[in-house]
Amino acid sequence: MKDKAALLLYAAAVLCVTLVHDIRFLAAGLAATLLFSGRSAPLLAARAGRAILVFNGIVSVSYAALALLRGAFQPEFLLRMNLRVFLLTYLAFLLVSRVKPFRALSFSPALLHLFTLTYGQIIVFRRLFDDFRLALKSRSPARIGTRDLYRNAGAAGSFFLEKALHSSTEIADAMRSRGFFRDPR
Amino acid sequence: MHIPDGFISPKMYVPAYVAAAGLWSYGLGRLRRNLDDEAIPRVAVLTAFSFVLMMILLPLPGGTSVHAAGIGILAVLFGVWTAFLCVSLVLLLQALLFGSGGITSLPVNALAMGLIGGAAAAAAYRILRPLHERAALFAAGWLSINLAALVLAIALGAQPSLARSPDGTPLFFPFGLSVTIPAVMIPHAIIGVGEGALTVIVCGIFARLAKERGS
Amino acid sequence: MIRVEGVAHAYHAARPVLEGVTFEIAGGEKVVLLGCNGSGKTTLLKILDGLLFPDAGLYFFRGKKIDRRTLADAEFHRDFRRRVAFLFQNPDAMIFNPTVRDEIAFGPRRLGLEGADDRAETWARNLGIAPLLDRPPFQLSTGEKQKVCLAALLALEPEVLLLDEPTGSLDPRTTGWLVDFLQDLSVTTVTTTHNLSLGAELGERALVLSEKHTVLYDGAIEGILGDEQKLLEANLVHIHRHRHAGVEHRHFHSHDWE
Ligand SMILES: Nc1ncnc2c1ncn2[C@@H]1O[C@H](COP(=O)(O)OP(=O)(O)O)[C@@H](O)[C@H]1O
Ligand SMILES: [Mg+2]
Numbered sequence: 001m002k003d004k005a006a007l008l009l010y011a012a013a014v015l016c017v018t019l020v021h022d023i024r025f026l027a028a029g030l031a032a033t034l035l036f037s038g039r040s041a042p043l044l045a046a047r048a049g050r051a052i053l054v055f056n057g058i059v060s061v062s063y064a065a066l067a068l069l070r071g072a073f074q075p076e077f078l079l080r081m082n083l084r085v086f087l088l089t090y091l092a093f094l095l096v097s098r099v100k101p102f103r104a105l106s107f108s109p110a111l112l113h114l115f116t117l118t119y120g121q122i123i124v125f126r127r128l129f130d131d132f133r134l135a136l137k138s139r140s141p142a143r144i145g146t147r148d149l150y151r152n153a154g155a156a157g158s159f160f161l162e163k164a165l166h167s168s169t170e171i172a173d174a175m176r177s178r179g180f181f182r183d184p185r
Numbered sequence: 186m187h188i189p190d191g192f193i194s195p196k197m198y199v200p201a202y203v204a205a206a207g208l209w210s211y212g213l214g215r216l217r218r219n220l221d222d223e224a225i226p227r228v229a230v231l232t233a234f235s236f237v238l239m240m241i242l243l244p245l246p247g248g249t250s251v252h253a254a255g256i257g258i259l260a261v262l263f264g265v266w267t268a269f270l271c272v273s274l275v276l277l278l279q280a281l282l283f284g285s286g287g288i289t290s291l292p293v294n295a296l297a298m299g300l301i302g303g304a305a306a307a308a309a310y311r312i313l314r315p316l317h318e319r320a321a322l323f324a325a326g327w328l329s330i331n332l333a334a335l336v337l338a339i340a341l342g343a344q345p346s347l348a349r350s351p352d353g354t355p356l357f358f359p360f361g362l363s364v365t366i367p368a369v370m371i372p373h374a375i376i377g378v379g380e381g382a383l384t385v386i387v388c389g390i391f392a393r394l395a396k397e398r399g400s
Numbered sequence: 401m402i403r404v405e406g407v408a409h410a411y412h413a414a415r416p417v418l419e420g421v422t423f424e425i426a427g428g429e430k431v432v433l434l435g436c437n438g439s440g441k442t443t444l445l446k447i448l449d450g451l452l453f454p455d456a457g458l459y460f461f462r463g464k465k466i467d468r469r470t471l472a473d474a475e476f477h478r479d480f481r482r483r484v485a486f487l488f489q490n491p492d493a494m495i496f497n498p499t500v501r502d503e504i505a506f507g508p509r510r511l512g513l514e515g516a517d518d519r520a521e522t523w524a525r526n527l528g529i530a531p532l533l534d535r536p537p538f539q540l541s542t543g544e545k546q547k548v549c550l551a552a553l554l555a556l557e558p559e560v561l562l563l564d565e566p567t568g569s570l571d572p573r574t575t576g577w578l579v580d581f582l583q584d585l586s587v588t589t590v591t592t593t594h595n596l597s598l599g600a601e602l603g604e605r606a607l608v609l610s611e612k613h614t615v616l617y618d619g620a621i622e623g624i625l626g627d628e629q630k631l632l633e634a635n636l637v638h639i640h641r642h643r644h645a646g647v648e649h650r651h652f653h654s655h656d657w658e
Contacts, residue, residue, distance in 0.1 A: 014288055018195045021356050051285060055189055063359045077354050084357075085191035088289065092190065096284040114225050118274060119282065121233030129237050131493035134451045138486045139494075139507040139552070142477040146244045148510070153241045154386030155496030157258065158538070160237045161391055164230035171226035390538065397539055 003103040010095045017087050023076060026083045033087065037094050044097065048090040056085055117171065125160060132156040186254060186330065186376070187276070187294040188337055190287030192358045194348035197340065201292035208300065209273060212266040228270055235259055235271040236278070243379030251376050256333065257326035257384040260303035261310045262391070268306070272299030293340050302333035306384075319385050326384030327377035331370070338362070338369035401427045401560065401588055402448065407457035409443055417443050419613045421457070425588065427559070432599040432621060433592040435609030436635035441592040442489065444609070445562045448590065449486040461560075482511050485553035489564040491545040494552065500524065500540075501533045504552045511556065523551040527581075543574040554585075563591040567598060596636055600625060608634050 013029075020026060034041045060078055067073040095101065102115040136144065136152045193201075217224040238255025245251060259268035273295035279286035287294070306329035313321035342365035344358035360368075402425040409418040417440040425431055435441045446452040447459060450466050459466045461480065471477050485507075488494050497503040501520050508516035524530045527547045532540065537548050546566065553561065563582070567575040579601045582589060591602045599606065599621060606624045610616035616634050617624045624630060631637040 011288075015195065018191070018198075018289055018357075021350060047284075052189065059359070066364075067359075074354050077359060080356070081191070081359070085189065088190040088287070089284075092280060092288065093284040096282060101281040110225065114229055114274075115278070117226060117229035118232045118278065121230050122236045122278065125233045125237045126240065128490065128493065129240055131488055131490060132496075134446065135486075135488050135494040136496070137451060138449055139481065139556075140510050141481070141512075142472065142474045145510075149242075149244045150382055150386060151498075152496045153243065153253070153383055154390055155538070156241065157238060157255075157383065157387035158390035158394065159492050160234050161258075161262075161387065162394065164234040168223060168227045168230040171230070172223040175226070176222060393536070394538060 003099045003101065004106075006095065006099040007101055007104040010091060013091055014088060017084060017091070021080065023080050023083065026080065026087060030083065030087045030090070033090060033094065040094075040097060044090060044093045047093050048086055051093075052082075052085050052089050056082055121164075121167065125163075129156060129160070132159070186251075186334060186337070186373070187286060187298065188290040188341060190289050192341060192344065193290045193293055194344060194357045195289075196347050197343070198289045198292060201296060205273070205292035205295055208296075209270065212270050215266055216270065228267070228274065231259065231263065231267060232271040232274040232278075236275050238383075239275065241383065243376070243383060245375055245379055251379065253380060253383050254298060254302070254330060254333070255383070256298055256302040256329040257306040257310075257322070257380060258387050260306035260329065261322065261325050261384065261388055265300065265303040265307050268303035269295070269299035272303070293337070297336035297340065298329075298333040301336050302329040305329050305332040319389070322385045322388050323381035326381035330377045330380045331373050334369050334373040334376075335366070338365040341365045341369075401425055401462060402590075403458075403460040404448075405458045405460075407444075407447060407454040407459060409440070409447065409452065409454045417613055418447075418454070418609075421609075421613075421615055423607055423615060423618055425590065427588055428586065429588055429605055430582075430603035431588075431590045431605045431607055432603040433590055433607050433609070434594065434596070434599055434624070434634065434636060435592070436594055436611060439609040439611060439634075440613045441594075441609060442564055445486060445564050445590065445592060448560075448562055449484055450480060451486070478511055481507075482513065482556055483559045484562065485556055485558035485560070486562040487546075487549055487553055487564060487566055489568060491542065491549045494549045495537045495545060498536060499534050500529065500537050500548050503537050503548055504555050507552055507556045513556065516555075519555040520551075523555045526554070527551045542569050543571065546570065546574075546578075558587060560588045560590070561585070563589060565592055565594075567593070567595070594636065596625065596631070608636075611635050 013033075017026065017029060020029070034045070037044055060082065063078065064073065102112060102119070105112045105115060132152060132155070136148065140148065213224070213228075216228065220227055235255055238253050238258060241253040241255075242250040243253050254272075256268055256272060259271055273291075276286055276291050276295055280288045280291055306325035309328045310321045310325040313324050339362065341358050342360060342362035345355040345361050348356040350356055404424070405422050407418055407421040408416060410416040417438075421444065433441050433444065443452065447454055450461075450471050453467055461484065464470060464476070466480065471480065495503060497506055501517070501524075504520040504523055505516040507513075508519050513519070520533070521530070524533050527550060529544060529547050529551065532544060532548070537545060540548065546569075550566075566582075567578055570578060575598070579598070582591070582602065589603065593599050593602065604621055606617060606619065606621040607615060608617040608624055608630065610633060617627070617630055628637070632639070
């Protein structure tokens with residue numbers, strides 16, 4: 001219940017942040033969000049800042065350069081854009097740190113099941129994938145050749161493809177044996 | 186290669202959500218008819234597969250590298266609808282579980298990458314396959330990325346005319362099509378080469394394994 | 401040869417997987433790294449192979465500190481990679497070359513050793529996989545893949561071999577073969593396992609990681625095999641009930657072939 005409410009609140013906040021264009025309101029929204037998140041605020045803010053740094057940096061700098069050239073530079077635009085992007089990113093990290101969003105999906109067992117399965121598989125795959133990268137590093141010089149990197153990526157890709165197809169059959173069988181499917185075949 | 190949160194105005198993302206939602210339910214329905222019981226596990230594992238593909242770093246000339254997208258591989262092997270569903274689900278999980286990617290830009294990213302990129306890959310593969318298998322796979326990878334990038338460039342470049350304040354200041358994204366299209370497309374012409382190469386390698390190994398199993 | 405001082409590591413800030421780990425390994429030693437699932441064995445091996453860097457503490461190999469900075473030096477990196485080899489628990493993660501021959505010759509070629517192709521032939525023969533040399537490694541059985549990976553590492557003629565649960569997915573006969581093979585190698589080895597009786601055959605010295613991710617025991621392997629208290633603490637044995645002809649009793653147990 002709490003998760004569902006949090007998810008709805010998040011969705012409403014996101015919608016507001018994209019509908020409101022007044023910089024003062026956006027700033028007030030950010031202040032309120034920071035206050036609401038309490039002691040985790042600095043950590044979340046740092047994460048959000050890091051996440052948007054590159055893209056916003058590029059857009060901001062090129063906007064400033066182009067606009068100054070044309071003599072149409074508007075600092076409000078830069079402020080509004082960066083404020084909004086930061087707030088949205090911060091809200092996403094706040095949501096993730098506070099709730100398990102898929103619990104909010106309990107209204108649809110099929111969807112919930114899909115999410116849980118996918119998440120579990122992702123965690124397993126992600127860790128295993130790391131080993132492919134490390135195994136190549138372990139037998140390579142400091143600078144790994146492009147060809148080797150592609151071969152390694154290809155081997156990882158096809159390994160996970162095989163693994164995915166194999167797991168899919170196994171999961172379906174396991175579900176079947178536990179009577180997950182209503183209509184018997 | 187996706188648009189982050191905060192650059193797409195609600196004038197675009199709300200209709201995009203509506204359109205994407207319809208297509209998601211159509212796609213899932215189609216898959217359930219074809220795969221029956223196995224549809225959900227299949228989408229789950231292929232989404233994890235798609236997630237892993239997006240973790241792969243493709244080295245590019247000049248010492249840089251970018252993350253792969255893997256759309257070509259999914260679309261060639263499993264069709265457009267699976268590619269669309271899996272890519273959408275990856276984007277959703279990235280937004281809701283890892284807080285990265287963007288919830289407002291999600292439908293635009295999903296439609297561009299999964300549906301349009303996937304359709305481009307599947308079409309390119311089908312047309313070119315009789316001529317040359319590997320070239321067809323390469324084209325599928327290259328085109329999927331480039332068409333998706335084109336759609337994203339258009340979505341971004343449309344923002345200044347779609348959403349601006351009364352005095353004409355853009356509200357979400359400052360650059361029009363004349364900037365976004367070259368800025369996005371020129372690097373993607375090269376990124377596409379990496380994606381094409383990955384598609385050839387992964388599908389090649391997979392086909393060889395499938396042949397040996399005699400299936 | 402290897403010196404580890406107060407090494408700590410965590411993947412997520414709140415959950416340490418290694419804490420204050422300190423030990424030394426001399427050249428030629430055969431060390432068995434024991435610990436239950438999740439105790440941090442694999443993480444420790446990755447640190448010893450310079451793939452992961454500890455959050456705190458130091459690692460010295462042949463007296464040289466191993467960290468991001470020292471490994472950034474191309475010559476030092478190459479030398480270190482030649483001397484230390486790591487067999488991953490999942491051999492699939494290591495295999496990516498088109499043929500077994502290329503797979504075995506890969507390390508020697510890239511790390512600039514002479515006679516890479518001869519080395520491939522030699523080590524394939526030593527491991528009994530010469531007939532597979534021109535096959536693509538992807539389609540081999542797990543046991544065969546394991547041998548290919550081992551050949552690929554031994555072709556480097558390393559000084560230290562790190563083996564992560566090398567018998568984990570092998571059948572009994574291949575396990576027996578591997579144990580014998582490893583015993584005859586004159587290389588420093590660090591082998592992880594949570595299998596007690598196998599541990600005794602894989603080395604003479606045991607290093608035991610506790611569930612709290614610290615070193616619980618460091619010494620002769622016989623010393624830990626008899627220490628029921630420590631074994632329980634490390635979650636390497638358990639107690640459970642047995643019924644023999646109606647008489648129930650409890651005793652220590654290790655389920656070695658699980
Ligand atoms: N890449 C990773 N990311 C996050 N956690 C990890 C990762 N690898 C291992 N862990 C966690 O660290 C702990 C120790 O893992 P590991 O070193 O693999 O132990 P062992 O090999 O003794 O089973 C486990 O709890 C495991 O879940
Ligand atoms: Mg392990």
